Amino acid sequence: MDLRQMEIAVAVAEEGGFTAAAHRLRTVQSTVSTTVRALERDLGTPLFDRTTHRVALTPAGQAFLPAARAALLAADEARATVDPARHRLRGVAVIGTMPGMGSRLHRALARLRREHPCLDIRVRQAPAERLCQAVRESTVDLAIAVLDERQRHGLVTRLLAHEDLVLVTPPLAAPGPVTLAEAAAMPLVDFAPGWAIRAAVDLAFLTARLDRTVTVEADDLTAAAELVRHGLGGCVLPESVAERFPDLPVRRFAEEAPSWQVRLARPGGDVSPAVAAVLRRLG
Known part of the structure; x- marks a missing residue:
């Protein structure tokens, strides 16, 4: 072991x-x-x-x-x-995230806090457009968000996470693969504008030139799953998020699956030691 x-x-x-x-x-x-x-x-x-x-x-x-x-x-x-300098790192790192990013970021920051107890880590939540503007204005050191090409313009970005989106359905719904067009015709449970999952789903349907019917908007993953569980509609989620609700059937997309792509964005140039430590922890 x-x-x-x-x-x-x-x-x-x-x-x-x-x-x-x-x-x-x-x-x-x-x-x-x-x-x-x-x-x-x-x-x-x-x-x-x-x-x-x-x-x-x-x-x-x-x-x-x-x-x-x-x-x-x-x-x-x-x-x-054997590396006391790790505990002497000081400074402030302001990180912007979108609502609904999940817990992985929080765990990474918790580990960073344990490694550098003197480091002041501050997290701000906002929609992607506001985060990118905050990075450009230097009120946020770096942003972690679902970003389209326009939002990434002028920023240094890199991919942090990439996985398929899937459709979770009520327990008695029909099984099997589904097309994005079929999903667009279904009643859907979605998240409030500004949420990371909402941004990824919006981009998927926009890229496919499809309109969808949003039956209800939720501001919590558990609430969205409960709405699906009671038959109000399906919900498009990243695969790892869908795994949290094992009682809800998962339908994969028959054609090339739309994806959930989370990116890190920061200004160009050098960064402070505090921000550099965050970048190392995030990988």
Whole structure:
């Protein structure tokens, strides 16, 4: 058993699935699955119950998770003892995000805070257009958002996450692949303008030159899932987000799947040591 195995197991538990853990760790799903199986063989017991639609911790996994987290934290602290400069990093980093970006960013920032307790990390939420303007005006150091080409103009950007969008449907809806045109004709549960998922879905239908019917707008993932669960419509979500609701059937798109692309945007030129530390943690 090694630290990498523990890191992967913790990611699967926190993300609720192997695909989502792979996205978080910037690796492929097969690597995550292979590593977890090797760890389970080493421990002599399964850590996860795997079904078609969900991954859940076994009792052994529930006991293992806090110990693994403690071991990873201890390893970080041990590294800091031989690199005291890590704890002397000071300064302010202001990060802009869109609503609905999910928890991966929050966990990355939490790890950064543990590594650099003197660093002042501030997070601001706003729609993509306002975030990009704030970056240009230097009131935000960097933005993490779903951005179209126009919004990226004049900024230094890089891709942080890329995955397929899928359609989740009420439990008794018809199974099987669906086209984007068929989804556009359905009643849909969507998110408020300015949300990251809304921006990705808007872009997908706009690129396909399709209008869609939004039955209801939600401002919370759990609320959106509940609306779908009660038959008010389907909901287009990133694949890793759909995995959080294993009781809702997932329909993939029959043609080339629209995608969820999260980008980091910042001004050109040098950045402060505080912002550089954030960029390193985000990968």
